[in-house]
Amino acid sequence: MKQLSRRADDYRLVRRDVVGRILKNRPDLLLIGGLGPASWDCTAAGDRDLNFMLWGAMGGAVPIGLGLALAQPDRPVMVITGDGEMMMGMGSLALVAMQQPRNLHIVVLDNERFEETGGQLTPTAGCTDLQLVATGCGIEQSATIRDEVQLQKLIGEMYVKPGPAFSVIKVRAENEPMVTAPKDGNELRIRFRRALLGVA
Numbered sequence: 731m732k733q734l735s736r737r738a739d740d741y742r743l744v745r746r747d748v749v750g751r752i753l754k755n756r757p758d759l760l761l762i763g764g765l766g767p768a769s770w771d772c773t774a775a776g777d778r779d780l781n782f783m784l785w786g787a788m789g790g791a792v793p794i795g796l797g798l799a800l801a802q803p804d805r806p807v808m809v810i811t812g813d814g815e816m817m818m819g820m821g822s823l824a825l826v827a828m829q830q831p832r833n834l835h836i837v838v839l840d841n842e843r844f845e846e847t848g849g850q851l852t853p854t855a856g857c858t859d860l861q862l863v864a865t866g867c868g869i870e871q872s873a874t875i876r877d878e879v880q881l882q883k884l885i886g887e888m889y890v891k892p893g894p895a896f897s898v899i900k901v902r903a904e905n906e907p908m909v910t911a912p913k914d915g916n917e918l919r920i921r922f923r924r925a926l927l928g929v930a
């Protein structure tokens with residue numbers, strides 16, 4: 731059996747920088763952030779009305795992103811989440827593959843940890859390969875990004891190539907400061923709907 735290891739301590743890519751670069755100059759994007767640090771990374775890049783950051787619902791980021799992508803097929807939809815959150819909603823990848831939304835890109839910030847709850851190692855620190863899971867579900871466009879060159883290529887292509895796409899980005903395991911979205915879920919829902927549809 732493959733042992734769990736702390737290799738993410740040495741990964742080069744820094745999650746907040748990665749997310750800031752992915753979201754730069756994309757005011758049109760409908761953005762779903764998975765609970766915890768992934769949502770703080772998104773909010774640190776700018777709190778916008780078209781951000782829908784989850785405060786709970788672990789495992790719910792991709793299902794929400796999928797529903798949104800199907801409801802709004804002409805708008806680009808991005809889900810940014812953590813590996814732990816993704817694993818809790820892993821079955822949703824099969825539905826993404828089945829539905830083939832061309833406007834959906836899923837980004838997993840894989841620090842191989844449950845960082846928010848104390849940095850416990852997740853299965854991706856050992857034998858689990860989320861890209862293979864996505865491919866096995868039938869999402870053909872997938873990647874695992876480990877360095878700057880691969881990251882630049884991904885950012886250059888991610889808004890050009892039709893989805894669905896699934897990108898695992900291996901990021902260094904570290905604690906970034908909390909930058910939180912508004913805490914009231916109803917307020918988040920209302921402002922998102924108003925910005926998207928013009929009605930609450």
Ligand SMILES: Cc1ncc(C[n+]2csc(CCOP(=O)(O)OP(=O)(O)O)c2C)c(N)n1
Pocket residue numbers: 764765766767768786787788811812813814815816841843844845846847852
């Ligand atoms: C159903 C459920 N189980 C557990 C938790 C506790 N919890 C909150 S964040 C988190 C870890 C998330 O891990 P990951 O998605 O990998 O993000 P990271 O914190 O590593 O960036 C956990 C276990 C929760 N909120 N809901």
